[in-house]
Amino acid sequence: MPATYDFAGADFSASANRIKMAVELNSYLGSATSTVLDETKANNLFTITGAPFTTAALNTSGVNLAEKTADVNVYKEFISQQVKYSSANSTPAAIRAKPGIFPGEWVKLWWAAGVGVQSSSGQRYDGQPCL
Numbered sequence: 001m002p003a004t005y006d007f008a009g010a011d012f013s014a015s016a017n018r019i020k021m022a023v024e025l026n027s028y029l030g031s032a033t034s035t036v037l038d039e040t041k042a043n044n045l046f047t048i049t050g051a052p053f054t055t056a057a058l059n060t061s062g063v064n065l066a067e068k069t070a071d072v073n074v075y076k077e078f079i080s081q082q083v084k085y086s087s088a089n090s091t092p093a094a095i096r097a098k099p100g101i102f103p104g105e106w107v108k109l110w111w112a113a114g115v116g117v118q119s120s121s122g123q124r125y126d127g128q129p130c131l
Helices: 013-033 039-047 072-090
Strands: 107-109 117-119
Touching: 013 039, 013 072, 039 072
Parallel strands: none
Antiparallel strands: 107 117
């Protein structure tokens, strides 16, 4: 290793762009806890297909994350699992005969069994203790 090294000619733009891409992809995948992800969009962020980035320069940078990933299939499976996980966010509001959440207090609806509504403390709203 030389005693000194001149970094003046080094070009870190490709690496910097990949980091920016990874940050945006990570942010998108991280939103899986509150939104339903689009698998096509997530894969496009990974492979830079269809100008998916909010920063236009990344879309035309000529680099992508997939080309520097050791096992692309493993990462694509990870993306698929995140998308699958996020689909839970599209669950409709509770309706009669299905469990649900009551604002302010967690409850279970037992309409099908004719039991009524049970509070998180185990007390039925009709005053009878639950088993």
